[in-house]
Amino acid sequence: MKTARQLVEELRRELAEHAHRYYVLDQPTISDAEYDRLFAELSRLEADHPDLASADSPTQRVGGAPRAGFRQVPHTHPMVSLANVFDVDGVREFDLRVKRMLGQGAEAAIDYAVEPKIDGLGIELTYEDSVLRLASTRGDGSTGEDVTANAKAIKAIPLRLRQRVPGAFEVRGEVYLPKAAFAALNRDREEAGEEGFANPRNAAAGSLRQLDPAVTAARPLRVLLYALSTTPVAPGLPATHLELMAWLKDLGLASPPTCRCHGIAEVIATDEEMKERRHRFPYDMDGVVVKVNDHRLQLELGMVSRAPRWAVAFKLPPQEETTTVRGITVQVGRTGALTPVAELEPVTVGGATVSRATLHNADEVARKDVRVADRVLVRRAGEVIPEVVAVVKEARPEDSVPFVFPTRCPECGAAVVREDGEAVSRCPNRRCPAQVRERIRHFATRKAMDIDGLGDKLVEKLVATERVTGVADLFRLGKEDLLALEGIADKSAEKLLVAINAAKERPLARLLFALGIRHVGEQVAKLLANHFGSLATLSQATVEELAAVHGIGAEVAAAVAAFFASDDGRATLAGLDRVGVRAAPAKAVPVTNGKLAGMTVVVTGTLRSMSRDQAQERIALEGGRAAAAVSKKTDLLVAGEAAGSKLQKAEQLGIKIVDEAGFLSLLEGGAK
Numbered sequence: 001m002k003t004a005r006q007l008v009e010e011l012r013r014e015l016a017e018h019a020h021r022y023y024v025l026d027q028p029t030i031s032d033a034e035y036d037r038l039f040a041e042l043s044r045l046e047a048d049h050p051d052l053a054s055a056d057s058p059t060q061r062v063g064g065a066p067r068a069g070f071r072q073v074p075h076t077h078p079m080v081s082l083a084n085v086f087d088v089d090g091v092r093e094f095d096l097r098v099k100r101m102l103g104q105g106a107e108a109a110i111d112y113a114v115e116p117k118i119d120g121l122g123i124e125l126t127y128e129d130s131v132l133r134l135a136s137t138r139g140d141g142s143t144g145e146d147v148t149a150n151a152k153a154i155k156a157i158p159l160r161l162r163q164r165v166p167g168a169f170e171v172r173g174e175v176y177l178p179k180a181a182f183a184a185l186n187r188d189r190e191e192a193g194e195e196g197f198a199n200p201r202n203a204a205a206g207s208l209r210q211l212d213p214a215v216t217a218a219r220p221l222r223v224l225l226y227a228l229s230t231t232p233v234a235p236g237l238p239a240t241h242l243e244l245m246a247w248l249k250d251l252g253l254a255s256p257p258t259c260r261c262h263g264i265a266e267v268i269a270t271d272e273e274m275k276e277r278r279h280r281f282p283y284d285m286d287g288v289v290v291k292v293n294d295h296r297l298q299l300e301l302g303m304v305s306r307a308p309r310w311a312v313a314f315k316l317p318p319q320e321e322t323t324t325v326r327g328i329t330v331q332v333g334r335t336g337a338l339t340p341v342a343e344l345e346p347v348t349v350g351g352a353t354v355s356r357a358t359l360h361n362a363d364e365v366a367r368k369d370v371r372v373a374d375r376v377l378v379r380r381a382g383e384v385i386p387e388v389v390a391v392v393k394e395a396r397p398e399d400s401v402p403f404v405f406p407t408r409c410p411e412c413g414a415a416v417v418r419e420d421g422e423a424v425s426r427c428p429n430r431r432c433p434a435q436v437r438e439r440i441r442h443f444a445t446r447k448a449m450d451i452d453g454l455g456d457k458l459v460e461k462l463v464a465t466e467r468v469t470g471v472a473d474l475f476r477l478g479k480e481d482l483l484a485l486e487g488i489a490d491k492s493a494e495k496l497l498v499a500i501n502a503a504k505e506r507p508l509a510r511l512l513f514a515l516g517i518r519h520v521g522e523q524v525a526k527l528l529a530n531h532f533g534s535l536a537t538l539s540q541a542t543v544e545e546l547a548a549v550h551g552i553g554a555e556v557a558a559a560v561a562a563f564f565a566s567d568d569g570r571a572t573l574a575g576l577d578r579v580g581v582r583a584a585p586a587k588a589v590p591v592t593n594g595k596l597a598g599m600t601v602v603v604t605g606t607l608r609s610m611s612r613d614q615a616q617e618r619i620a621l622e623g624g625r626a627a628a629a630v631s632k633k634t635d636l637l638v639a640g641e642a643a644g645s646k647l648q649k650a651e652q653l654g655i656k657i658v659d660e661a662g663f664l665s666l667l668e669g670g671a672k
């Protein structure tokens with residue numbers, strides 16, 4: 001019989017191995033559910049045997065309570081930055097300078113390493129005798145912030161290196177939020193009535209610099225490591241950058257894809273190729289980094305002020321354009337949040353037409369001092385909502401006046417409130433027609449109660465004529481109510497009433513999501529529904545009981561409890577109960593009208609925004625059948641990263657193939 005100690009050690013080893021396969025090799029061999037099962041087994045054993053506790057156990061990733069602030073930590077070696085160049089001439093000059101300083105002729109060919117410049121957050125990890133002891137941000141380069149507790153919450157950062165490295169080992173890289181995870185996070189935040197992040201970089205920064213490591217843990221942050229704090233040259237250590245990257249992978253540390261280039265012409269070709277393929281990388285990339293490959297040559301070249309002479313960042317042209325602000329409007333969301341929006345003279349940025357850009361909140365408008373008729377710089381970063389970066393002050397008309405943020409709701413006239421420490425101003429009037437409209441609209445959306453035929457225009461009319469003042473009113477509508485509105489025919493009125501009636505039977509998770517409770521996006525709603533089973537049980541749950549649900553944080557728990565305790569929440573639930581909306585217990589129902597209805601779908605490779613299980617669940621929810629192997633019967637192949645033989649086979653068979661982004665847009669409601 002194995003002792004508890006042996007079992008615990010075995011489980012820890014196994015879990016670390018699976019994390020490595022998932023995060024570093026991109027080749028998971030077990031499902032998320034299986035990983036969770038092993039994890040639960042380890043947690044149980046550790047709880048039964050407190051003497052076996054260990055700081056590098058995966059169960060210790062989210063340990064301590066949130067802290068009051070971050071401790072400042074000096075870096076043993078400054079975290080330098082890179083010199084930038086913006087065109088091929090700049091890269092050629094860099095190459096010539098390198099050769100001149102190394103005493104080589106202009107025609108010599110240097111060995112370079114070329115890799116993406118990841119638009120994330122610089123981080124330093126310090127391992128001592130192979131165990132993670134400290135994680136710090138770049139800070140001002142000399143002193144950073146101690147973010148160890150948060151780094152430990154990031155599953156992609158190993159708590160122990162896979163090989164023994166004696167003494168202190170300081171490794172540097174970039175923490176980032178994968179693009180797909182960023183899109184999902186913003187969707188969830190917007191669904192929950194919160195402000196989205198402007199770009200993946202801000203989202204990553206916001207997630208890493210959290211005083212509560214549980215929040216960091218809930219965001220699927222990744223890390224790529226690309227340097228040591230000093231260039232290694234000792235015998236037995238990697239002699240080149242490429243060797244170093246391979247060694248880091250062996251140690252269990254993910255590193256960026258790096259190409260070896262002989263001579264500057266190869267560098268330029270590789271740069272072009274990488275930039276062309278950049279939308280395929282799971283992270284935002286703001287350029288390409290060119291590094292002298294040989295460590296001895298790196299040392300010989302040394303540093304100037306705060307940048308190495310042996311490396312250069314070849315930046316991408318920014319996705320920015322200038323245009324004119326036609327007006328500034330303020331939108332009211334379903335939680336009452338007021339969002340200022342710049343209405344722009346349409347302009348093409350990075351291939352897409354932009355005619356509106358978010359100004360985020362009152363502070364942002366004031367900080368940037370955006371005014372009507374201003375010329376502004378607009379940026380579109382990847383799949384992100386366009387934003388106004390800055391005003392071209394020199395072009396400002398003389399008679400321009402600063403924008404005054406409304407003190408009253410533009411829709412209902414209620415005095416706007418802004419809570420201490422919040423960036424968002426809100427209309428406090430739950431009956432505000434804009435809020436009601438947005439709530440009803442959300443309630444009816446496909447992922448919520450899925451009421452077919454209840455479009456935006458109709459909702460607007462129903463709310464404006466006060467036929468609907470809350471979600472329960474929808475279920476009281478009669479045919480005459482609908483026919484009284486302009487532009488609705490007999491047949492469609494009947495169809496709509498059938499659709500509304502059918503919504504009474506929606507499962508609990510959908511209803512919870514549909515209620516638009518703050519912080520309750522689709523995923524949270526599912527967790528709550530699965531855990532509590534019924535609306536009655538959930539509405540009685542205490543904050544502690546809510547927070548004890550795996551995946552539910554303190555903030556979410558508080559918001560849910562507050563909703564069920566509020567007069568509004570109670571009135572809404574009582575109203576829904578009266579009209580017969582009882583939330584069916586969650587169970588699988590065959591879907592015949594889903595986006596993938598009747599299709600056989602195979603998922604291969606690694607998806608960034610969801611696990612394999614989640615992908616299969618989504619396929620099933622859309623009426624498709626998830627299959628394991630590609631055959632002639634396959635209708636669609638979803639190819640994630642590092643897709644292999646299944647992708648080849650699908651190509652041979654001429655099966656339709658989509659990448660992760662394509663799959664997401666299919667699920668979102670794009671064309672089949």
Ligand code: IVH
Nearest residue numbers: 080081082115116117118122226227289308
């Ligand atoms: S090398 C001495 N490689 O860019 C080595 N930096 O603008 C200096 N960055 O502070 C860094 N991707 O945070 C290096 N592949 C990469 C990088 C990278 C992103 C960041 C890093 C650095 C900043 C300089």
